[in-house]
Amino acid sequence: xxQNLTFTEKLKNFFISNAVPILFVxxxxxxxxxxxFSANYLIQEMITRIGRNSFLVLSLLLPIIAGMGLNFGMVLxxxxxxxxLIFITDWSIVGIPGLVLxxxxxxxxxxxxGILCGSxxxxxxxxxxxxxxxxxxxxxxVYQLVVLYFMGGIIPVKSxxxxxxxxxxxxxxxxxxxxxxxxxxxIPLKIGEISIPLGTFFIIAxxxxxxxxxxxxxxxxxxxxxxxxxxxxxxxxxxxDRTRIISIVISTVLAGYGQIIFLQNMGTLSTxxxxxxxxxxxxxxxxxxxxxxxxxxxxxxxxxxxLFHMMFVVSPMAGKxxxxxxxxxxxxxxxxxxxxxxxxxxxxxxxxQKDKEMERRSLRGVKAExxxxxxx
Amino acid sequence: MNRLRQxxxxxxxxxxxxxxxxxxxxxxxxxxxVSLAASIKDTLVRFGMNGVLxxxxxxxxxxxCGLNFGLPLGVIAGLLGAVTTMEMGITGxxxxxxxxxxxxxxxxxxxxxxxxxxxxxxxxEMVISTYVGLSSVMFMCMMWLVLPFKSPAMVWGYGGxxxxxxxxxxxxxxxxxxxxxxxKIGDFTFPTGLFIFFAVMAFLVxxxxxxxxxxxxxAVGSNPDFARASGIDVNKMRTISVIISxxxxxxxxxxxxxxxxxxxxxxxxxxxAFPAVAAILLGGAxxxxxxxxxxxxGTILFQGILTMTPSVINSFLKTDLSEVIxxxxxxxxIVYALTRKTTKVKS
Numbered sequence: 001x002x003q004n005l006t007f008t009e010k011l012k013n014f015f016i017s018n019a020v021p022i023l024f025v026x027x028x029x030x031x032x033x034x035x036x037f038s039a040n041y042l043i044q045e046m047i048t049r050i051g052r053n054s055f056l057v058l059s060l061l062l063p064i065i066a067g068m069g070l071n072f073g074m075v076l077x078x079x080x081x082x083x084x085l086i087f088i089t090d091w092s093i094v095g096i097p098g099l100v101l102x103x104x105x106x107x108x109x110x111x112x113x114g115i116l117c118g119s120x121x122x123x124x125x126x127x128x129x130x131x132x133x134x135x136x137x138x139x140x141x142v143y144q145l146v147v148l149y150f151m152g153g154i155i156p157v158k159s160x161x162x163x164x165x166x167x168x169x170x171x172x173x174x175x176x177x178x179x180x181x182x183x184x185x186x187i188p189l190k191i192g193e194i195s196i197p198l199g200t201f202f203i204i205a206x207x208x209x210x211x212x213x214x215x216x217x218x219x220x221x222x223x224x225x226x227x228x229x230x231x232x233x234x235x236x237x238x239x240x241d242r243t244r245i246i247s248i249v250i251s252t253v254l255a256g257y258g259q260i261i262f263l264q265n266m267g268t269l270s271t272x273x274x275x276x277x278x279x280x281x282x283x284x285x286x287x288x289x290x291x292x293x294x295x296x297x298x299x300x301x302x303x304x305x306x307l308f309h310m311m312f313v314v315s316p317m318a319g320k321x322x323x324x325x326x327x328x329x330x331x332x333x334x335x336x337x338x339x340x341x342x343x344x345x346x347x348x349x350x351x352x353q354k355d356k357e358m359e360r361r362s363l364r365g366v367k368a369e370x371x372x373x374x375x376x
Numbered sequence: 377m378n379r380l381r382q383x384x385x386x387x388x389x390x391x392x393x394x395x396x397x398x399x400x401x402x403x404x405x406x407x408x409x410v411s412l413a414a415s416i417k418d419t420l421v422r423f424g425m426n427g428v429l430x431x432x433x434x435x436x437x438x439x440x441c442g443l444n445f446g447l448p449l450g451v452i453a454g455l456l457g458a459v460t461t462m463e464m465g466i467t468g469x470x471x472x473x474x475x476x477x478x479x480x481x482x483x484x485x486x487x488x489x490x491x492x493x494x495x496x497x498x499x500x501e502m503v504i505s506t507y508v509g510l511s512s513v514m515f516m517c518m519m520w521l522v523l524p525f526k527s528p529a530m531v532w533g534y535g536g537x538x539x540x541x542x543x544x545x546x547x548x549x550x551x552x553x554x555x556x557x558x559x560k561i562g563d564f565t566f567p568t569g570l571f572i573f574f575a576v577m578a579f580l581v582x583x584x585x586x587x588x589x590x591x592x593x594x595a596v597g598s599n600p601d602f603a604r605a606s607g608i609d610v611n612k613m614r615t616i617s618v619i620i621s622x623x624x625x626x627x628x629x630x631x632x633x634x635x636x637x638x639x640x641x642x643x644x645x646x647x648x649a650f651p652a653v654a655a656i657l658l659g660g661a662x663x664x665x666x667x668x669x670x671x672x673x674g675t676i677l678f679q680g681i682l683t684m685t686p687s688v689i690n691s692f693l694k695t696d697l698s699e700v701i702x703x704x705x706x707x708x709x710i711v712y713a714l715t716r717k718t719t720k721v722k723s
Contacts, residue, residue: 123715130445130502131714137650138711141703148700325538328521335514342507349497349504 020344021290024307028314035317042313044194049309050302051184051200052265056258057282057301058207059251064296065215066247067227070283073117073132073248077255078275079143080109085179085260085269086151086170090159094178096186099264102179106256113139114252118245125230129293129345136279147271170271180267200261207254208298223247227294284308284337287344294348311336388660390712394677394705401684408691413564415684421554422679424570425635428577429652430659430675432624437666438585439617440597441494443653443710446505448513448645449490450625453483455516458630458639459539462548463527472549472634479626487622491615502663506649513645520641543639550637573631577624578668584620593617597664628652654678654706657713681705 015022032042056074063071084102093101117135124131151157152168162170186199214220222243225233234240259278263269286296289304312333319329384392405412429447436444457479466474490508497504521538525531530543544550556569584590595603596613604610629648633639656666659674686698 120711120715126499127502127714129500130506131711133503133506134707134710134714138704138707141700141707144703145697145700149697323522325521328518331514331517331521335511335518338507338514339511342504342511345500345504345507346493346497349500353496353498 018290020288020340021303021307024288024311028307028310031311031314031318034321035314036321037314037317040193042310045313046306046310047194047196048265049312050305051197051204052262053282053285053305053309054204054301055200055207055261056255056278057285057305058204058211058298059254059258060282060286061211061296061298061301062214062223062247062251062254064291064294065220065227066223066244067230067294068121068244068247069129069293070286071132071248071251071255072129072279072283073121073135074251074255074282075136075275075279076113076117076139077106077110077252077257078259078278079139080106080113080252081256081259082263082269082271082274083109083143083147084256085176085263086147086157086162086174086271089174089176089178089269090157090162092159092178095182098179099182099260102260103257106260107253110253110256111249114249115245117252118248121248122241122244133279140275143275144272172271174269174271176263176267176269179264181265183261183264197265200265203261211298219243219246280337280341281308284340287340292348293345308337390658390709391660391673391677394658394681398677398680398684401681401688404692405684405688408688410687410691415687417564417566418683419676419680421567421570421635422683423675424554424567424574425632426628426652426655426679427570427574427671427675428624428631429628429648430655430671431574431577431581431668432621432628433652433656433661434581434666434668434671435584435593435617435620435624437656437661437664438597439593439614440600440664441614441618441621442501442505442663443657443713444505444621444625445502445649445653446490446509446622447625447649447652448509449486450483450622451629451645451648452512452516453486453622454479454626454629454633455639455641455645456482457626458633459525459530459543459641462530462543462639463525465527467548469549469552472552472630475549475630476627479630480623483623483626484619487619488615490622491618494618495611495614509649510646513643516645517642539641541640541642541644543641545634545637545639549634552634553631554635567635570631570635577627578671581624582668589613589616650706650710651678651682654709657709658705662713662716678706 056078059074059077060071063069081102084104084106087105088098088102117132120135121128121131146155148169150168151170152163157163157170162174164171181197183199183203184197187202189196189198215224222233222238225236225238226240226243230240255278259275262278263274266274285304285308286300287304288308289300289302291297291300291304315333315336316329319325319327319332402412402415405415432447432450433444436442454475457475457477460478461471461475464474490505493508494501494505523539525539529547530539532538532540553569553573554567556572558568559566585594592603592608593613593616595606596608596610600610603613625648629645655674655678656670657674658678659670659672661667661670661674682698682702685701686696689697689701
């Protein structure tokens, strides 16, 4: 069919299916001159932020492939990653071994949380996004209970720089001096004045390769089949519930690693807030990159990270220069990130509803020939 | 024994457990040197403060739009109404009434648009309404800074533009409903006005669901295909329910504010939806069915725990666990409710 389209039709299709990224390119192009930042500064900022955030955003891909929508439950993994970082800081293990150990600690926690999340979502089919969103808040409560009350008490954490003066509970901010930017500086590279975190990029590239490979495996194919139609997949002998849980577990584990990479770049962990915005910002980024609730690719991730964070950097200054209030830009940035998620979700749901109506209408047409799909 | 089991079945385990938990908190209160009279008074006032907000969940649940995580939209309408009334300088009971009328008008318009949008996204209402709520709150954050309000009681002292984050209602309509016909017994005050107000609102909802439109709305909620087959305009019913929910949300926040004493602007509407959702679920509502009884039971249980845990539990454990308990209980309740319905449909 697609060959028959004229050039203008193709162009139109391109604009419709990429409306969100194009809109953001336009906004960014307008906002960059107003903000008055230098090109060097922006390029450096973008490169840093790609390194910092891509891994987290990539962790969203698998559940989308498996048809479970945007995994708001990725904050579960982020929390597991943070617990890993707290431990290695307490044991004062520095450098690459420290980060690797943090990842190793986070893995079993992530797997457990992922299994929990997956099983809960299996009980809430069709409402995965709302459920995983609230589940994030729920586990956040448990996380606070563990970190604020158990650590230093029931769970041994000794370092006085970590534990609150009352004897238990972790301080609000944890300095990650021992592991600050060790991945970024693993392979130092500087072009002009711009430093490039080649080590982190290398890890991100590995993950991309993993995802590309994974999609071709039996498990990856199963996930795509489930996304197409859960019932058909079930009757074809694919263990639907189990596969869905696996996709969430992998996503959670990756999110945990992603959070560790994010925090080693930041250099400080704010114990009770770092994971708060992880989900929202990652999801906003992947949606801005042109992904939908049911379709996402690796390019979506990188385009999204660049566009979202360009706006992120530029909008407070642009707001300040335009209206004289930096706070306005700050609100604008949050408005955009929430608004874009809302719009993307609305468009997706709307399209799905339209498809359903079309299907119903086509059924009406077939009626005369006796509906062939009278199974069940 | 049988009747006990019947009662437990009818009320549901979560309510029985949390009810006993709350009861034991009240029993333990004197031992923790917490005044029982003050605790009961606090619980009652909090019930009155939050009752209407929780009530605003009912119409949307009944029409099948799910839990209204978009409550911030109604709250925004209420805030706009309140702020505009203060700008006009109307005080006392007249001020409150003006604020209610203005808010309802704004809420009706917002609710209409919101309802139209939700009609296009059936099945995804909850997650979308969450983000519509979030983004509209952020939009209003910008507006609070920019809108041309002048009253010195409301704008920042320095700069002279942009509204304050909290605006006191002292001198406007602070506690105007709380103190209406309030009964004082020693240091115990019964906020009669709050309860009369809540009763009137609850009666309105109850009466509405016994009209023809209300019945049609329930039908849409329980089976949209069947409702459509019997000639009910599904989308219209859903829109009406969303408008009513939003209007109740607006009135609810006005009641809340007059009792609390402050108008909270900027990001504060974000923290209104979750407690209300948790309360109605705690009261035994599901994603598809909610009654006035659910509202009353749920609000008493939820607000009771919120009042009692900080004072009682903390004096035993010597730490402040209340915030964590609140997060775990309220969100746990919502997750539980979201997972429950699927199993119900299967059976």
